[in-house]
Amino acid sequence: MSQLTYASIDQTVLNTLSTPKRYYWAIVAVLFLGVLVGAACWTYQIFVGIGAGGQNNPVGWGTYLINFVFWVGIAHSGTLISAILHLFRAGWRNPIARAAETMTVFAVCIAGLFPFIHLGRVWQVYYMLPIPSQRLLWPNFLSPLMFDVIAISTYLAVSSLFWYTGLLPDLAAVRDRSRGTRKKIFNILALGWTGAHEQWRHYTRGYLFFAALATPLVISVHSVVSWDFALGIAPGWHTTIFAPYFVAGAIHSGLAMVLTLMIPLRKIFNYQRIITKEVLENVAKTIVFTGLIVGFAYATEFFIAWYSQNSVEIEQFRWRAFGDYRWGFYFMVFCNTLTPLLFLFKKIRTTIAALFIISLIVNFGMWWERFVIIVGGVAHGFSPHAWGLYAPTMIEYGIMLGSFCLFFFFFLLFAKHLPSVSMTEMKETLEHGGSHAG
Amino acid sequence: MQGKKYIMGLFKDEDQVVSTLSALKETAYKFQRVHSPIPSHKIMAALDLKKSKVGWFTLAGGILGLISGFALAIFCSIQWNLIVSGKPIISLIPFFIVGFEFTILFAVFGNIIGLLTQTRLPSYKGMEYYDPRCSGEHFGVLAACEPTQQDGLKDFFKQNGAEVQIFD
Numbered sequence: 292m293s294q295l296t297y298a299s300i301d302q303t304v305l306n307t308l309s310t311p312k313r314y315y316w317a318i319v320a321v322l323f324l325g326v327l328v329g330a331a332c333w334t335y336q337i338f339v340g341i342g343a344g345g346q347n348n349p350v351g352w353g354t355y356l357i358n359f360v361f362w363v364g365i366a367h368s369g370t371l372i373s374a375i376l377h378l379f380r381a382g383w384r385n386p387i388a389r390a391a392e393t394m395t396v397f398a399v400c401i402a403g404l405f406p407f408i409h410l411g412r413v414w415q416v417y418y419m420l421p422i423p424s425q426r427l428l429w430p431n432f433l434s435p436l437m438f439d440v441i442a443i444s445t446y447l448a449v450s451s452l453f454w455y456t457g458l459l460p461d462l463a464a465v466r467d468r469s470r471g472t473r474k475k476i477f478n479i480l481a482l483g484w485t486g487a488h489e490q491w492r493h494y495t496r497g498y499l500f501f502a503a504l505a506t507p508l509v510i511s512v513h514s515v516v517s518w519d520f521a522l523g524i525a526p527g528w529h530t531t532i533f534a535p536y537f538v539a540g541a542i543h544s545g546l547a548m549v550l551t552l553m554i555p556l557r558k559i560f561n562y563q564r565i566i567t568k569e570v571l572e573n574v575a576k577t578i579v580f581t582g583l584i585v586g587f588a589y590a591t592e593f594f595i596a597w598y599s600q601n602s603v604e605i606e607q608f609r610w611r612a613f614g615d616y617r618w619g620f621y622f623m624v625f626c627n628t629l630t631p632l633l634f635l636f637k638k639i640r641t642t643i644a645a646l647f648i649i650s651l652i653v654n655f656g657m658w659w660e661r662f663v664i665i666v667g668g669v670a671h672g673f674s675p676h677a678w679g680l681y682a683p684t685m686i687e688y689g690i691m692l693g694s695f696c697l698f699f700f701f702f703l704l705f706a707k708h709l710p711s712v713s714m715t716e717m718k719e720t721l722e723h724g725g726s727h728a729g
Numbered sequence: 730m731q732g733k734k735y736i737m738g739l740f741k742d743e744d745q746v747v748s749t750l751s752a753l754k755e756t757a758y759k760f761q762r763v764h765s766p767i768p769s770h771k772i773m774a775a776l777d778l779k780k781s782k783v784g785w786f787t788l789a790g791g792i793l794g795l796i797s798g799f800a801l802a803i804f805c806s807i808q809w810n811l812i813v814s815g816k817p818i819i820s821l822i823p824f825f826i827v828g829f830e831f832t833i834l835f836a837v838f839g840n841i842i843g844l845l846t847q848t849r850l851p852s853y854k855g856m857e858y859y860d861p862r863c864s865g866e867h868f869g870v871l872a873a874c875e876p877t878q879q880d881g882l883k884d885f886f887k888q889n890g891a892e893v894q895i896f897d
Contacts, residue, residue: 298865298866301866428809429808429809430805431805431806432801433823438823438827441826441827441830442830445831445834448834449834449837453837456844464766466864467861467862467863467864468861482850482851483850483851483854483855483856485764485855485863485864486764486864487855488763488773489762489848490848490850491765491769491773492781493781493782493843493844493847494768496784497783497840497841497844500787500836500840501837504833504836504840507829515826714766715766715767719768
């Protein structure tokens with residue numbers, strides 16, 4: 292990082308905003324097509340009913356909820372990087388903070404779509420709002436599902452505002468180096484930011500409070516998501532370790548997604564001098580840590596099932612390891628806990644291809660973890676005669692494809708139209724090794 | 730302020746800005762502000778700035794949020810006044826989650842209100858005496874003087890190692 296100067300940082304980042312080539316628009320178009328597939332599947336489901344999905348009795352929660360938890364999880368590492376590592380003054384987070392925050396905002400938006408999709412009669416979503424209806428029904432705030440509505444809405448609002456606040460000085464920097472329509476747009480977006488000392492005085496303080504508020508929020512959000520399950524009495528769900536287990540898992544998957552996004556971004560935009568190997572290595576080290584936590588949680592669940600001598604719980608976990616969805620369980624253990632251990636070898640965590648492949652493996656494993664937890668709990672409950680299986684339908688696969696395409700579609704648009712690396716924080720790293728230090 | 734001349738000294742080095750600021754204090758020129766691409770501790774210390782009041786807005790928002798969250802949950806539950814499984818109608822423990830999330834949400838809203846009111850954004854007035862290089866690699870010290878002192882202020886900045894930008 293020593294060869295970097297303020298000018299070279301600006302130049303590198305501003306180069307990424309040059310007019311996109313045709314292949315960029317071709318990829319964007321393909322992703323948009325994927326989004327249309329998802330939208331078409333959802334429209335079809337709205338017309339024919341929720342039965343278009345594979346949800347059944349007993350498995351009432353399928354891929355819609357799996358994807359909901361998956362995307363909320365992906366969102367978490369953005370806040371870890373932007374807020375928690377900011378409070379810890381970890382300078383290595385600066386090159387990736389902007390992209391990770393953006394990932395958070397998009398992932399929460401997509402996660403927020405799934406409860407709507409899962410509702411079936413989506414137009415009745417207003418039942419969750421605290422407004423008087425003709426039947427004088429009010430939301431029941433004893434329900435973890437209502438906690439979830441509040442938590443996810445709060446998270447979306449806070450992460451979007453945090454993201455925009457962090458972006459403000461960079462919007463001004465782009466404004467100052469643009470012409471024509473782009474200058475006009477960025478002039479409005481930058482709100483008249485000039486970097487005057489009075490602005491910085493309040494900004495640094497406000498940013499610090501943002502980070503301090505986002506930190507407990509991010510922990511609470513996935514804890515609340517975990518309580519959607521843990522407050523139910525289904526075996527495999529009703530456990531007190533769910534909150535920390537889910538939070539660690541969320542950060543684990545989110546960090547993997549950070550690598551999945553950053554590695555191509557680094558290559559395409561020539562960010563090698565900004566997003567250095569050391570930065571990626573630090574993400575990899577954190578993945579080892581979170582992988583060990585989720586591994587410990589997997590083991591604890593089995594231990595508690597045995598230690599409690601509760602026959603239903605024992606059967607649930609025997610079935611998890613040897614039953615119909617055993618492959619999902621093997622995927623999650625192999626991909627989330629064992630594979631990241633390869634990062635203990637310096638040679639592997641400093642090899643870009645290995646980092647990328649392992650990040651994909653972890654993403655895959657984390658999706659399966661949600662499958663095992665969500666479907667497994669209700670598929671193999673208390674009464675053997677109520678056991679059942681579940682398989683997603685093509686409609687569900689279409690919606691899932693649409694969600695992934697929507698995420699990458701948004702991210703690609705962002706990467707080419709807004710600064711994907713925080714120029715301000717990179718300059719601060721050169722100067723003080725910190726970021727927006729208040 | 731009418732009739733005054735505004736001149737900006739543009740520096741590439743933070744330390745030069747700090748020394749120029751202390752030298753400026755000894756002169757008759759009127760210091761206006763410093764524009765910088767990054768928040769600088771050294772510059773803030775040299776200007777002897779007070780702590781920002783943004784935190785009070787954040788705190789007020791947080792308190793309002795805590796009260797609102799609990800109030801909403803309690804209000805909704807007493808609208809349906811039916812005891813289920815012996816649980817109290819007003820169950821403070823689960824309502825704490827609503828209170829907590831609202832605390833964070835409203836504190837962030839307070840923080841934003843604090844930021845906007847204290848930094849006086851959005852406002853494009855500051856752009857009048859602003860050099861776009863200040864969002865790149867330059868630190869700009871803006872000072873005002875009488876028209877007769879214009880050359881003196883220009884020389885002052887030059888002597889301190891700055892490029893000079895004169896605003897009409």
